[in-house]
Amino acid sequence: MIDDLVRRAAGDDDVAVEELSEIADSAPARLTPHHGLMLDHDLLWPAKLYRAADEQTVRRVIERVDAGADRLSLNHLLLVLAHSGHPLAELALRRWASQPPPGAGELHVGPLDYAQEGGWTIDADGSRRELCGDVAYEWLLRAPAPGRAGDSPDRKTCPWCSSPLWVAAELDFGKQAVVTALWHTGWSGRLVVETCYFCACYATVFSEVTPDGGASWWPGNIAPAYLPKDEGPEEPPALLPVAGPRRPSPFRASAWSSGGSTLGGRPEWIQDADHPGCPGCGQRMDYLGLIGGSDIDAGEGAYYLHTHQPCGFTAVNYQQS
Known part of the structure; x- marks a missing residue:
């Protein structure tokens, strides 16, 4: 056959x-x-x-x-x-x-x-490093528990467009699914991936992070010249991804289909692979997971989440057809 x-x-x-x-x-x-x-x-x-x-x-x-x-x-x-x-x-x-x-x-x-x-790279010291894990879990978009990061009345806002910042993921490395899927990142503790839901569609957005769940906009982010102006603040999604069943293959993420959002495993790139360079050292960042637009608001495109533990950064970039 x-x-x-x-x-x-x-x-x-x-x-x-x-x-x-x-x-x-x-x-x-x-x-x-x-x-x-x-x-x-x-x-x-x-x-x-x-x-x-x-x-x-x-x-x-x-x-x-x-x-x-x-x-x-x-x-x-x-x-x-x-x-x-x-x-x-x-x-x-x-x-x-x-x-x-x-x-x-x-x-x-x-x-x-x-x-x-x-899904791999050669680091500055000449060693090979895997950028992705070999285990993946469905990422189910759910209403977050009260008291999650960013729930306070004085939520942080994007310096570029004034939209409330989006907590795309809260990862607890005390949970087995997270550890299993993201062992390659070297993280322990908590990891909060925070970005701008609107501006990440136009440029890779970096945040500085700490293992206690701290996250802050990286001052070195540079707004692209083509970023739309005067469209007003955009409210980010209210849903938060939580790990669901283990996927039968690490390659089962989908940037197109409903239910395709995935923790760990290998990304489905809509365009060419785009593992951002770490702002701290220039090395390629580790892949965390994919959140599909079809799972957020029935939209298109996908957000790709990354981190680099040695330098304490996360990154979110976006692709669409």
Whole structure:
């Protein structure tokens, strides 16, 4: 059945591509025996189909890159390697960072920057770091308990648009689901993710945070020139995400569907991967979860939440089609 889907997808059958993508999200290892056929048919997109690529597949992709590929194929091949996360893929991307492969000069980013698409990065000390966790839970939007952060009459407001700041998430690392989903962040205690519901749609908004639940607007945030003016304050959502059932796969977040908001796991990016650089050190920030617009107010787009524990920052950015 999967071989037939591969052949149909290679022939631009969108339904087959969707079915393969569903397998990649639910049980990526099921596609491993079929990667050779995918490469034979030049089926390189979506790159997430190669999440569970084995050594043989990764070697074939590396050989194609080293042999030279047109710009579109090179972009797709690098994405395949990033999504595989395989140690050989990591070594190749490191090598190409200093010895670019043929055609790399036409890419928009360097080869090693592609790692972020697969949810990992190389830190300044040269070590690999996973930006995402391997366990995910549904994030259910619920009315918050009385006394939550930001409930006081003198709520903090956004310095850019004067809207009340939005507490997008309150994470208690004393709860098992939070610890299990976000172990990769290194956090303990409480983590409050505070932002502007309106302005985060136009720029990444950073906050300084402490393990006792403290959160404050980072003074270094810079409003973009295209931020709408004079639209008046906007009331943020009254709902707060709470962990629900564990998802069967870390790849089951959805930026499109109702019920797709997810704690931990891997994000579904609407556009390119965008793990913000930490304002304190420049390293890529760890991913916390996704809140879909369809779960907030039946809207589109999604908010992506991040943190960097060593420097004490959170970030919220947004994508839409």
